[in-house]
């Protein structure tokens with residue numbers, strides 16, 4: 173069950189506004205170029221920000237996400253209907269002989285148990301063609317991002333066209349490493365409605381991620397920095413080997 177921030181019909185439409193500039197996605201377009209990927213599976217595509225850019229660059233794209241409200245936003249950005257949108261989780265992605273599968277926006281951290289993570293890696297493995305690549309990011313645990321989340325202001329108000337002013341508050345609710353839980357609470361000033369969304373993320377070490385990839389039939393070709401968040405993320409580029 174995806175978090176309300178992605179699945180609630182009032183929260184999904186305002187997700188992009190609070191997410192801000194997506195300068196992170198430029199690097200992923202570059203990696204798709206570098207790998208010569210013509211067909212791309214965007215796992216946990218959310219509101220489709222990357223999928224749309226990939227399709228605009230002439231690629232065949234499938235976006236998969238279990239949050240219907242986010243897919244609804246994504247479909248609205250794909251007016252030409254170039255992208256195939258699939259409602260579902262990463263553990264059940266369709267088999268499609270893709271050149272590349274991506275998980276941006278730290279999607280990899282939503283898979284909490286080892287078993288869930290293994291199922292996701294195996295499912296994506298099946299969806300990739302021989303020699304296909306999986307590229308994903310995850311926050312570096314040693315950077316302890318949750319400590320900043322605990323101390324930063326985390327209060328934002330945005331005036332969103334068609335919605336009006338919306339307040340967002342974030343609070344960290346639990347740190348039980350490798351898990352960190354937090355709550356986003358939104359207040360819609362137009363009608364006073366309040367909607368909260370609880371999330372938990374898992375912080376995997378570089379070694380854990382590499383070992384899990386190796387165990388599921390991938391070869392790690394590179395581990396990079398995210399250019400827009402220097403020193404804060406691991407970006408794994410793994411090739412399907414078996």
Ligand SMILES: C[S@@+](CC[C@H](N)C(=O)[O-])C[C@H]1O[C@@H](n2cnc3c(N)ncnc32)[C@H](O)[C@@H]1O
Nearest residue numbers: 174178216217218238239261262276277279282
């Ligand atoms: C932080 S958002 C990132 C969305 C998108 N990749 C981006 O970069 O904008 C995390 C996404 O993971 C999705 N998600 C949650 N559980 C999932 C699962 N089991 N399989 C695939 N995606 C999932 C959520 O619905 C949400 O859209």
